[in-house]
Amino acid sequence: MKPSDFDYLKVIGKGSFRKVGFFYSYEKHEGYYGVKVLPKQIIVKRKEQQHVMVERSVLLKGLQHPFLVGLHFSFQTLNTLYFVLDYANGGELFYHLQREGSFPETRAAFYTAEMVMALGYLHSLDIVYRDLKPENILLDSEGHVTLTDFGLCKEGVAIGGIMHSFCGTPEYLAPEVLQGHPYNRTVLFEMLYGLPPFYSRSKAEMFDNILHAPLTLRSEGGGGGGSLDACSLLEGLLERDVSKRIGVSHDLVSAQKTLPFIPEVTGPCDISYIDPEFTRQPVNASVSERCQAGRTSKAFPGFSFMNLVE
Template identity: 70%
Template sequence: MRGLISFFADLLKGKKVAFSDFLQKYVSSQQLCQRLDTQKILRRQSRPRREKKERGTVVSSLNSETSQIKPSDFDYLKVIGKGSFGKQRHVMVERSILLKGLQHPFLVGLHFSFQTRKMLYFVLDYVNGGELFYHLQREGSFPEPRAAFYAAEMALALGYLHSLDIVYRDLKPENILLDSEGHVMLTDFGLCKEGVATGGIMHTFCGTPEYLAPEVLQGHPYNPAVDWWGLGTVLFEMLYGLPPFYSCRKAEMFENILHAPLQVHSGGSQAACSLLEGLLERDVSKRLGGSRDLVELQEHPFFGSINWEDLLARKVRPPFIPKVTGPCDVSYIDPVFTLQPVPASVNERCQAGGTSGAFPGFSFVNPVEYLAAEPVS
């Protein structure tokens, strides 16, 4: 269920390699989990009700409110992921992208961010339907209609980011979550790049080896079309169980990405083969989505049954709905995390000295949370 509190602790992520690179996130207390009003759930327990005021007054009030949020305002139930320390630059990139993607139905949203002397915190949408990686491991592959549904929702999210001149750059099953209703939610924006319009170029070598586009691997300038290559690799994996050029030997896999012919398995539809060939085209000038971005994908026959407006409005019933009993159900999250005790260091209840200003402008309160309903009692 979206709206529950999850925490990213420590200095967040560097380069990701698997679900274990997902940073520590924590769900709010059992009492809060039993409430279904998401605005009440996210309301700070000590904050009195405020009436809606003029916009300017609200904005100025938020500046003082952000400095008052602290770890002890929240309780912690379960560890649902764990990762490593990351670079400061990735922390601020993540925050910036989260702010821009708050209103998109297939992007994880930010509710609060704040800092202490030792840690930075993100309070994000809590998504408990499991990683796409988890479901692929369990089922091996998906039927075409299910793969098409997920790929279409991912495409809408990527197209939205591209419309904001943001390139995602790290699409992989570990970064694709399902919410409790079965819809896709992209998360982990630390490797995003801002300010790159369609046709613009980048040079940074980053990403996860299995999903790297050939132009990135070669060190060539690249553009938002790298995300459509990434979608092609994920779609291939959803349909056939492994990334398209996978090898357990990294050097061989890189050679495959650069030169091996695409081996589309028998049994797939002609439309699926055509889409994979278009997305996994090494010549960027010919790659599907390289010219008109999302529109090119929307026109492809593989998505012929998709009503894009209804999909964006979440009116299309997902082909798989996670069987979760409620917002505190973590059955789709790896027990290697959920069975761990919550580290006392994350809470910092006993730490003296208050907050830190090491990252100016990091603290944030979503105005929706500030203006919403009554406080949690």
């Protein structure tokens, strides 16, 4: 595979260290894909090579689960890595939360149930997902959850296994991670209330809130909130004492089978649910290596992959 095999249609996202997400079409398979483009120089400078290879490994498993984004191809040029992924154009959960403020409890419960299924599948493979946040949860064209961005996953963590790395997004760090303690796999709120539970614009204050501030939960009413059952669940999930923190009951999985929201998209080229902050950016300014087919470096051996089932 090489960059020139694809037609570059739109920029659909941007992340850390200049990761760029593109909406591509690939004529040989008459399909549409999301493509994540990673600059090697920055990855090597930050010593993130292992994270990239873990992400590739986890992505290969995503093709076997409906709520995990799957990898179709991966390839590299001299300066850049490419992940060719399932394309989901229902928008980021973050985009919908920004637009609507919060979700009704039934809708939040539906997304939570699908995320639990995706995370449970990863846990069954001894993989821990360590960057769960609305920006990493996409909706497909039917309104189902698609979990993406596996760079901070940890493989080989069996039940009872512990981890030590300080990683994740500040707003969503568990207290034991923030304190530098070993942590395990026990690591809804934002969908119901519109903001993370201990959020502050000051990072220092937010960290102090995570460690010490009382959890404030509003019951249903204006400005978001949840039922008594939802509040009880959140109190259990946000328990600071890891030994008392609850897991999520399998009852959630079958709590609601009717899709609470179906994106009104006319087809794969409909990008109305993707933030214009990305889609307005010129594609050509972000694509600079289309002619460098086949040129690779030695920093990422075994990176390339092609799904031969397609």
